[in-house]
Amino acid sequence: MKKNLVYGLLALATLSISLNSCRTDEMLTGTEQAQKEKIAFFERFEKERSLSKNAESNNYALPFANSMLAYFSNYPEKKTELENKYGTVDLSVSSQDMDLENGRKLLMFPMLTDGKVTAVIGGVINEERDFLYFDVYKENHPDRSFLIKTFQNHYSAKAVSRNDSNNPINVGDVIIIVKKPQLTKPDPFDDPGGNGGHDMGGGNGDFTDGGSGGNNPNTPNTTNPCEKMKEQNQNTEFKAKVAEIDKKEIFDKDKETGFSAAYGQPKTNYEPLSNNNDNLKFPHGNKYYGYMHAHLDSKDGIVRIFSPADIFTFLTTCVRNAETKGSMTDAYGMVITSQGNYILKYSGDGSFGIGPGTLARWQSSYEKVFSNLTESQLLDPVVLEKAFTQFMDEKVKIDGLEVYKSEKETGNTTKLKYNKETNSVVPTPC
Structure with missing residues (x-):
């Protein structure tokens, strides 16, 4: 053939x-x-x-x-x-x-x-x-x-x-x-790396044709992640959805809560993520370019920052859908916890490849890192941020994948990046 x-x-x-x-x-x-x-x-x-x-x-x-x-x-x-x-x-x-x-x-x-x-x-x-x-x-x-x-x-x-x-x-x-x-x-x-949307481990494929490209009329034209997040944080509906999740009664639930962000006319549509055995899932379709969800306080051993599956879904769903429907810099993933709120953004060219064994490899490495932390360390945002950014730098290794911390009161964001030479996190305020 x-x-x-x-x-x-x-x-x-x-x-x-x-x-x-x-x-x-x-x-x-x-x-x-x-x-x-x-x-x-x-x-x-x-x-x-x-x-x-x-x-x-x-x-x-x-x-x-x-x-x-x-x-x-x-x-x-x-x-x-x-x-x-x-x-x-x-x-x-x-x-x-x-x-x-x-x-x-x-x-x-x-x-x-x-x-x-x-x-x-x-x-x-x-x-x-x-x-x-x-x-x-x-x-x-x-x-x-x-x-x-x-x-x-x-x-x-x-x-x-x-x-x-x-x-x-x-x-x-x-x-x-x-x-x-x-x-x-x-x-x-x-494209065996999974960029074509056929990887059975996850991705942006569904039963639709993928729709036409072009920017969503309501999506800011800027491609700077910091500017994107500043504009987003001024959006009343976005702030309302964050506030709906960012409260004690949500963290104390026995199941996670979350929302997906979809391109819509004339504004972004926020739809609930379904919860199946504590796995949050997107609604049907390929219009979803972002998500926000909580990590709970009610269960032991929860890591209050992104999981490998959170990263995987952000890249294979949010980024790829945004690439088709708008701009890859529209894409975001957000985890809201009692210890801090974090946002994933992507500023690369889309050339990353994710294969069928990628998530398993990330998960294995992730567990080795966080299973070695004590309960008090798991409750320390500084320790978590260092461990996570080091994991991103050494194991995920995708150019353009960035993590930001969002202040709970103001929504202002700071980029977190691991520095190998100092073995520490370098914060860069937006």
Whole structure:
């Protein structure tokens, strides 16, 4: 398959976007665990395939299907969301697997509503078998109608209704031969760092086309983070939302509270973040460029500054959505705690890459740092700020990613940066 092969797909694999309050004993998130499960499917399959003479063992639909099932198992709400919009994925019917450049593979499954094929979803796995995504073909893609018709011919001929159970045991019984996708634009998988929005560990992908670019009319044109925050802090609605979170009764709750900031007309829209097992999640859509949320006092071991998941979500959701809808400097992430309020900003060019194992690596390093702090140190903002900025400098290492402290009374911000030579935090007031 030529390099510029494109599927013109809509993102499925990046649907789960969450903000986790970080405890010192926190384990890997469910998303990262699911990713390792999916990769194991391919490793097992290819080992067995290399030792087996059974022709059925050559069907890559099995690991692709089991990967999708693992994802749906971890995120059942996303399965429901996908089915409501496109139909049920029939994992007992697939295309042949197609070899792409650099050892990648593509495979497709039909999606049905009331027994009719209404969409086609494709999966791509890289040569290393450590990066996988699934996307739904867009309505305007030149291959979409052909693929739907080709799969539908099978159901029409066999009078097969949709497979509601999605049982992977029978995967590969039916293989539909389809043509390779047409060449239309650069292959999104050419960016294995995750910038294309297909990383199953998180990102800005959803079921929309991403919308058109251009600045939001209500977004200040300045690109200076300090100026952005000064203008934001003068906004009555922003200040009201911060005040709604920044109070003792919120910190004493047993569940976190938060809001998302979305581009809107004629002003920014603030919508509540849903709380699922103490993981805050954005509403559906890709218009969200910012968030604010609380870290609690009611639970032991809470780190009262950003968690790795907070950073991950800021970069893969807020920055990428702002890049599409406005300007990357619009993006912000805010954590509000009883000890201090902090803001993440990004002033880079968007060239950072975040892969499927990034969050797990950050989480592991983060836990090593903060689990070594005593309870009194965890209650000391100076200690936390040094530990966090050092973690950002040495482990996250993304140019343009900045952290600011926001004064509770005035909202004035100060940039916090770790200095290796002095092993200390250098504050720079805006």
